[in-house]
Amino acid sequence: MKKELRWFADFCYFDKFRSSYNNYISRGGQLSNSELELEQEYVAMLYQRVDELREQASGRLTGVLRENDGTRQARVERESAFARYTERVARLDAAENGLCFGRLDLRAGGRHYIGRIGILDDSDEDADPLLVDWRAPAARPFYVATAAAPEGVRRRRHITTRHRRVVDLDDEILDSEALDTAGGEGLIGEAALLAAVNAGRTGRMRDIVETLQAEQDEIIRSDHRGVLVVQGGPGTGKTAVALHRAAYLLYTHRRLAGRGVLVVGPNATFLRYIGQVLPGLGETNVLLSTVGGLFPGVEARRAEPPAVAEVKGRALMVEVVAAAVRDRQAPPGGPVEIPYGGEALRLEEEDYRRAAAVALSGPVLHNQARRIFVREVLDLLTRQVAERIEAVVLDDGGRPLDGGDGQGVLGEADVRALLAAGYPEDLLDSTEEARSLLDESDLADLRGELAASADVRTALAELWPSLTPQRLLEDLFADPRRLASAAPGLTEEERSLLLRAPGGGWSPADVPLLDEATELLGEDDRAAAAQAKAGARAAAERREQIAYARGVLDITIGSRSVDLQEGDEAEILTAADLLGEEALAERHEVVTHRTVAERAAADRTWTFGHVIVDEAQELSAMAWRLLMRRCPSRSMTIVGDVAQTGDAAGTSSWERVLRPHVGDRWRLAQLTVNYRTPAEIMAVAADLLAALDPGLRPPRSVRETGRSPWRLAAAPADLPEVLAEVTAREAAAHDDGRLAVIVPDARLAELAAVVTAAVPELAYGADPDLERRVVMLTVRQAKGLEFDSVLIADPAAILAASPRGRNDLYVALTRATQRLGILHPGPPPAELAGPSVPELGADRA
Numbered sequence: 001m002k003k004e005l006r007w008f009a010d011f012c013y014f015d016k017f018r019s020s021y022n023n024y025i026s027r028g029g030q031l032s033n034s035e036l037e038l039e040q041e042y043v044a045m046l047y048q049r050v051d052e053l054r055e056q057a058s059g060r061l062t063g064v065l066r067e068n069d070g071t072r073q074a075r076v077e078r079e080s081a082f083a084r085y086t087e088r089v090a091r092l093d094a095a096e097n098g099l100c101f102g103r104l105d106l107r108a109g110g111r112h113y114i115g116r117i118g119i120l121d122d123s124d125e126d127a128d129p130l131l132v133d134w135r136a137p138a139a140r141p142f143y144v145a146t147a148a149a150p151e152g153v154r155r156r157r158h159i160t161t162r163h164r165r166v167v168d169l170d171d172e173i174l175d176s177e178a179l180d181t182a183g184g185e186g187l188i189g190e191a192a193l194l195a196a197v198n199a200g201r202t203g204r205m206r207d208i209v210e211t212l213q214a215e216q217d218e219i220i221r222s223d224h225r226g227v228l229v230v231q232g233g234p235g236t237g238k239t240a241v242a243l244h245r246a247a248y249l250l251y252t253h254r255r256l257a258g259r260g261v262l263v264v265g266p267n268a269t270f271l272r273y274i275g276q277v278l279p280g281l282g283e284t285n286v287l288l289s290t291v292g293g294l295f296p297g298v299e300a301r302r303a304e305p306p307a308v309a310e311v312k313g314r315a316l317m318v319e320v321v322a323a324a325v326r327d328r329q330a331p332p333g334g335p336v337e338i339p340y341g342g343e344a345l346r347l348e349e350e351d352y353r354r355a356a357a358v359a360l361s362g363p364v365l366h367n368q369a370r371r372i373f374v375r376e377v378l379d380l381l382t383r384q385v386a387e388r389i390e391a392v393v394l395d396d397g398g399r400p401l402d403g404g405d406g407q408g409v410l411g412e413a414d415v416r417a418l419l420a421a422g423y424p425e426d427l428l429d430s431t432e433e434a435r436s437l438l439d440e441s442d443l444a445d446l447r448g449e450l451a452a453s454a455d456v457r458t459a460l461a462e463l464w465p466s467l468t469p470q471r472l473l474e475d476l477f478a479d480p481r482r483l484a485s486a487a488p489g490l491t492e493e494e495r496s497l498l499l500r501a502p503g504g505g506w507s508p509a510d511v512p513l514l515d516e517a518t519e520l521l522g523e524d525d526r527a528a529a530a531q532a533k534a535g536a537r538a539a540a541e542r543r544e545q546i547a548y549a550r551g552v553l554d555i556t557i558g559s560r561s562v563d564l565q566e567g568d569e570a571e572i573l574t575a576a577d578l579l580g581e582e583a584l585a586e587r588h589e590v591v592t593h594r595t596v597a598e599r600a601a602a603d604r605t606w607t608f609g610h611v612i613v614d615e616a617q618e619l620s621a622m623a624w625r626l627l628m629r630r631c632p633s634r635s636m637t638i639v640g641d642v643a644q645t646g647d648a649a650g651t652s653s654w655e656r657v658l659r660p661h662v663g664d665r666w667r668l669a670q671l672t673v674n675y676r677t678p679a680e681i682m683a684v685a686a687d688l689l690a691a692l693d694p695g696l697r698p699p700r701s702v703r704e705t706g707r708s709p710w711r712l713a714a715a716p717a718d719l720p721e722v723l724a725e726v727t728a729r730e731a732a733a734h735d736d737g738r739l740a741v742i743v744p745d746a747r748l749a750e751l752a753a754v755v756t757a758a759v760p761e762l763a764y765g766a767d768p769d770l771e772r773r774v775v776m777l778t779v780r781q782a783k784g785l786e787f788d789s790v791l792i793a794d795p796a797a798i799l800a801a802s803p804r805g806r807n808d809l810y811v812a813l814t815r816a817t818q819r820l821g822i823l824h825p826g827p828p829p830a831e832l833a834g835p836s837v838p839e840l841g842a843d844r845a
Ligand SMILES: Nc1ncnc2c1ncn2[C@@H]1O[C@H](COP(=O)(O)OP(=O)(O)OP(=O)(O)O)[C@@H](O)[C@H]1O
Pocket: 193, 196, 197, 206, 207, 208, 211, 212, 213, 216, 232, 233, 234, 235, 236, 237, 238, 239, 240, 241, 641, 644, 675, 676, 783, 784, 785, 786, 814
């Protein structure tokens, strides 16, 4: 048997694929050369068309940049044309690899070629497209048609290309008659899938448009309205499906592009891992973020113990934050004296209550209410000062006192008294009669003086502070009394977990609290101060625009083949001079040049057209509140696996998570096939899952590898050295794949130090580089990722580290696409002592 066929047989042990192997063999394992050539011709024609389209779009882009009509209207039009052509070029670029990957031969005659983008036949408007976008309805049968339900398709062909060359064809005949006449030519589509899932990992997730499976396609194309929960075991393609759904929705509902799609993932490493998938599909109106990244201006880098994050994530924190705000509006507990004009003004508690009641009588937030409160208190203080003035210059009957000349005009003594009482000097100049001192405009001036007084301002700031969410939380966490008052529902011990000195930055679990606080506080007074800085910002923006313009020139002129006219070249090559960065910047001055994703990232109040949440089981109740605010339409796709929940604040029930926000108005879709983890490894994970919850069923693996996972015991003291040696051996034995060593949180630093000595290329740390061949991760870091080979060190410590230890170990066990080894100090944990993971002989150690 030929080597390739043996390789193929390796992957065809599994029953589901034995038939496709047999079919391949019965075809003689031969590809028809003439078929290959025909497809090559067609694919070459498609690439040529793409090249033409790209040239056209680049030429138009250059044209847009050369226009210099300075009217606002022209600038707006230019901006929109610029965005359109830039996006078009990006889409065409993104489609370069695997432009065309399928063909459907229809029972009714005719055929569709399926690819990454749609290409129309310009020469004949009525003709079928030359290439059908994978998201178009006409492409759907490519993913869902079966022999039993062929959807009008006679033959489905997978076309594999490499660098514009067709290298393989796989046909599936979906018509039983054709199957007979074709002499047993049968179902071979799975070969492309198996080739994809068996391919070596690169540290970057790939798109799966060429091999999407029916259950995945159904989810991707399902209605975008409402909340869709996609539950599936490890490796079932939840992340892949979520990302392809984003691409599908943006293609199908173009207006979504204006508001963008938010994709939320568990950490920065994961976001980098999936970061290429959507741009690779030509979609850019997507913001990838963690929950911690969704509060502009705050970088949530602070590390804190899981127990602290768990308390911060509880739904009860809604009340705590609200109470913390209310406490900042509490009466002072007695009269307040405010120095003014050499004497003290006095604010009774009752006065405070009255002002506060007025301030809070409408639907206003703390900082808006403050403005009303300040107005009320200033009115009150103004009256007090006025009364004092009157007491100085009026007699008991309200008549002016004799100023010394018997005419009722203020005398020197009166003026001195008024000045001492804080009455402004300039008002006294033209005054003849005390009563006239206190008309409306005088009172307004008097009020203005009060408002400007430093003492009055200090008192007001204490009575009703203008608060940023940061200050509210810092004050709250720094003061046990404030915490006790705001969080009576927490135990003493839980409150002490929240205590910390001000400063030191913010943690991811703080971000939903900051967001919650902002909702109650509203804009603080610093917004006004910020406006004063607007001038400086405008200048900075202008600099940014100029830098941008320079970038535009570089991109459009330097790196792209543009549609040059005769003699244009010299001109365009000096376009920076011709247009000038300044001039170009000006053209972009009125309308923003930032992408939807950039604008959304900078704006806390931005609401997205659709929100996708990955590893959604990990999110706390507070994080859900934040996300729901970002998506008032509740058009959401939530993907996760409640059996993989590791975060103490996470959930084991979608119902519990969603009920407060959407009641029972959500749909559940399930993914059942595991594309990542081979059956041998999944058997180990299944034992653990049964221990976790006998009701849970692991997903069915799509393949076997014929390789059993193994475990190896080490003396506890030797574990680091043994791990280093095993890692080095494993890395050397499979030098073309990615290897991950998954370790307990608490041992990362210690084990990394020893393993690095043996494997210097090891990546580890807060945000490790997944493209390195060998990486050491905690379970939390490994969540959502996958590697060709995985070593797990000290599983007992992973189990013991948290109440969700079994979930964590389940995650660790299901990261490998090929090989799994487990290194345990002393005897193995009971969960791993079964026959599915045999102990390695001493010779392998
Ligand atoms: N239809 C498919 N064709 C090819 N590869 C696929 C397909 N579906 C899934 N895969 C691959 O299977 C692997 C697992 O997919 P993915 O990471 O999306 O699973 P997941 O359900 O999110 O896993 P986990 O819950 O463990 O994070 C990925 O490499 C993905 O590309």
